[in-house]
Amino acid sequence: MRVEELEDAKIAEPTDAVIRLAATCICGSDLWPYRGIEKLDGPAHMGHEYAGVVEQIGHDVKNVKVGDFVVGSFVASDNTCEVCQAGYQSGCIHRVFMTGTQSELARIPHADGTLVPTPGVPEADLLPSLLAASDVLGTGWYAAVAAEAGPGKTVAVVGDGAVGLSAILAAKQLGAERIIAFSRHPERRALAREFGATDIVEERGDEGAAKIKEMTGGYGAHGVVEAVGTQESMWQAIHAARGGGRIGYVGVGHDVELNGLDLFFTGVQLKGGPAPVRRFLPELIWDRKINPGKVFDLTLPLEQAAEGYKAMDERRATKVLLTV
Amino acid sequence: MRVEELEDAKIAEPTDAVIRLAATCICGSDLWPYRGIEKLDGPAHMGHEYAGVVEQIGHDVKNVKVGDFVVGSFVASDNTCEVCQAGYQSGCIHRVFMTGTQSELARIPHADGTLVPTPGVPEADLLPSLLAASDVLGTGWYAAVAAEAGPGKTVAVVGDGAVGLSAILAAKQLGAERIIAFSRHPERRALAREFGATDIVEERGDEGAAKIKEMTGGYGAHGVVEAVGTQESMWQAIHAARGGGRIGYVGVGHDVELNGLDLFFTGVQLKGGPAPVRRFLPELIWDRKINPGKVFDLTLPLEQAAEGYKAMDERRATKVLLTV
CATH class of the missing domain: 3.90.180.10 (Medium-chain alcohol dehydrogenases, catalytic domain)
Known part of the structure; x- marks a missing residue:
């Protein structure tokens, strides 16, 4: 550089x-x-x-x-x-x-x-x-919209970078009832709380997803924001959602391969890609x-x-x- | 058997x-x-x-x-x-x-x-x-709903089996303006027409997807039903949709691998899995x-x-x- x-x-x-x-x-x-x-x-x-x-x-x-x-x-x-x-x-x-x-x-x-x-x-x-x-706010916002954050909804956010934090801010503005941030980083956790996170989970991967299920009566979140773009983070997001749940994925997928049969049986909905930031x-x-x-x-x-x-x-x- | x-x-x-x-x-x-x-x-x-x-x-x-x-x-x-x-x-x-x-x-x-x-x-x-x-009608119907078939919409259907045909029937009931069936099979094409298909496309794979783009002013369909479950059919469906387009996928995915980066840049939405037939x-x-x-x-x-x-x-x- x-x-x-x-x-x-x-x-x-x-x-x-x-x-x-x-x-x-x-x-x-x-x-x-x-x-x-x-x-x-x-x-x-x-x-x-x-x-x-x-x-x-x-x-x-x-x-x-x-x-x-x-x-x-x-x-x-x-x-x-x-x-x-x-x-x-x-x-x-x-x-x-x-x-x-x-x-x-x-x-x-x-x-x-x-x-x-x-x-x-x-x-x-x-x-x-x-x-x-110009990017992170609108990207996070789109992810929160794609995850259908709103009143009565529990939304989990994978990724504590600027986009994940923006998604928390957006989910709060959209009226989500419960906003669960995955984070281990003290400063980012603090900002996540300030932006509207109601809960913080430190576990990652399938362990993190299992924690969300445990916190939601066995169901999983209504919607999950994926703001990282790795194989682990993508499946963490998918497995943290309930049947028919929404994944708003905006992390640029690197080394991500979604097995069709595994995805099929989760029954989740994937909505994402480059965010239409212009909307927000x-x-x-x-x-x-x-x-x-x-x-x-x-x-x-x-x-x-x-x-x-x-x-x-x-x-x-x-x-x-x-x-x- | x-x-x-x-x-x-x-x-x-x-x-x-x-x-x-x-x-x-x-x-x-x-x-x-x-x-x-x-x-x-x-x-x-x-x-x-x-x-x-x-x-x-x-x-x-x-x-x-x-x-x-x-x-x-x-x-x-x-x-x-x-x-x-x-x-x-x-x-x-x-x-x-x-x-x-x-x-x-x-x-x-x-x-x-x-x-x-x-x-x-x-x-x-x-x-x-x-x-x-008990299955195929509700599965096709869910796929058509997931593909957001409705007034003013162009919907393409990949798969001319019972589920694909049912999706055509459902898209028609849901008021879709244009329903494009992929089929090479004479009897199935006839039933597709009877159920509401307005156009038939014989090409498959990326060639089939390109045909849909050509038929829709370069955009692609608003929504696409995937009712097969192979790697070719899944990407045919994804590539036949426009940016922000909806894929209602109900073919049980076999040997399907979705590359995260490729999927990301299409910006399509995937909604599917085992259909909630009970709804329909x-x-x-x-x-x-x-x-x-x-x-x-x-x-x-x-x-x-x-x-x-x-x-x-x-x-x-x-x-x-x-x-x-």
């Missing part, structure tokens, strides 16, 4: 915008290539989370103007196709997976569909939360009703990005904000 | 009933052990579909009485636990997978939760449809609004069960009814 001087981002398509980032950050999913688990062909310009000020717009851009403060999501989408209109913008028929936003400037494709202007330029303390809305953009943050920016526990200048990756890799930091 | 004289079924638990079958039948899933793909430890008493007259009841049975004509589903369920009450009776916390109903008499556990009396003794022509309600029992049949019994295209006496298995194995018959 190194910081390099590159040519400035510029408009390539008439539907593009270029934004000047107010700040950027490192995602748990950035660790997959960092750790070599996800192979890259060569140097890659990292980053897919962003908030900042529009600096240029292409000829066809109508919904944002130069000077607007905007937040976007990690998948650029036209927000007009049938899939977007159904609320699955991350599955947009013209989707572009963002990259290269760990930088000062970034090109945003499908600017009209992707960028959401805030009512004004945010105060500095709102910036971490707005940046969280930032009203509640602007109104200071939620503070998802608390997932950032280390701030570094962009030049020290390498140290940020290292801190997250070693679990010394949950999520790193990079100032530009 | 052979027919043997066994001891009469009898009450073992106070919640049991014993029924005298009016007829029984062979399920596509019975072919897995028949073909040796599903291993058995020794001789097994086959059959999990049934309709007939209550002959004995245990002391605790209140909802059915001796002489009632009843239909039940292939999973016995208490119909009172939280999972049943949520409509997932096949995930009942006390569920019992039925077996041994290819016979004259059968013991039905959880009789109160499992058996649904019809308003009277059915006329003979209703019997095939009532028997279909027989009002529409009694009122002669649907005729799912048409999936039976061969009738044999129980003594010739072996020939029935052979005919289904060789795809000479879609589904075999066995008279007792």
Whole structure:
């Protein structure tokens, strides 16, 4: 991981915008290539989370103007196709997976569909939360929605990273009765509690799943959020759910193989993949009703990005904000 | 496959009933052990579909009485636990997978939760449809519900067996706008059309999925029913759906492995497993609004069960009814 001087981002398509980032950050999913688990062909310009000020717009851009403060999501989408209109913008028929936003400037494709202007330029303390809305908040929120968190429901959350913590926050906002966080990490447990977790379970894997069944009269949770993406975490989530239970899975699956027969007999429902973060953009943050920016526990200048990756890799930091 | 004289079924638990079958039948899933793909430890008493007259009841049975004509589903369920009450009776916390109903008499556990009396003794022509309600109709119906078939929706159905055909019937009843059946089999295609299919696709696998995308403006179907249970059919279903699309999978997965990363990026939702057939029992049949019994295209006496298995194995018959 190194910081390099590159040519400035510029408009390539008439539907593009270029934004000047107010700040950027490192995602748990950035660790997959960092750790070599996800192979890259060569140097890659990292980053897919962003908030900042529009600096240029292409000829066809109508919904944002130069000077607007905007937040976007990690998948650029036209927000007009049938899939977007159904609320699955991350599955947009013209989707572009963002990259290269760990930088000062970034090109945003499908600017009209992707960028959401805030009512004004945010105060500095709102910036971490707005940046969280670019991926982890919306990803956690989608997982909680997919797990059908709501009144009367027990929801378990596998993964105590920024996405798992955001899912706890979302489950609370959605009115879940009981929110069980799997965590062994003291600081993350504390934030899980603050975000709305009612119970903490330290056990993992099938032992963790068994604990959830024990805590729910033998049934299992109504819904489970999977926010890790390993074979163990996926099955922990599946086995923690009751028959007909919902798994909202948003951890990028690495080395996960689901045996069809095993899955069949659990009778759970799997809903997930890249989250349509575009759905969950930032009203509640602007109104200071939620503070998802608390997932950032280390701030570094962009030049020290390498140290940020290292801190997250070693679990010394949950999520790193990079100032530009 | 052979027919043997066994001891009469009898009450073992106070919640049991014993029924005298009016007829029984062979399920596509019975072919897995028949073909040796599903291993058995020794001789097994086959059959999990049934309709007939209550002959004995245990002391605790209140909802059915001796002489009632009843239909039940292939999973016995208490119909009172939280999972049943949520409509997932096949995930009942006390569920019992039925077996041994290819016979004259059968013991039905959880009789109160499992058996649904019809308003009277059915006329003979209703019997095939009532028997279909014991598994294939409800399984197809659940798959169509899981695929969210409904007004304005395009639904594709992988599998032209009795379950796939039933899913077409259900999708039609649920108001789906376009119902695309994958089939190469002339008689089954004809029945698919009769049940409500608007289009037939002959291609299979990824070629079949590509055809669906082509027919839907590049999007893919809103929902896809998977009613086979092989690696090819499962991915055919997944790839035939659009982003955020629903897969209702009810084919018992054999040799199916779902790679987590591949599944993740499709963004589809998987809902399935053993269907809560109990939800879909027989009002529409009694009122002669649907005729799912048409999936039976061969009738044999129980003594010739072996020939029935052979005919289904060789795809000479879609589904075999066995008279007792």
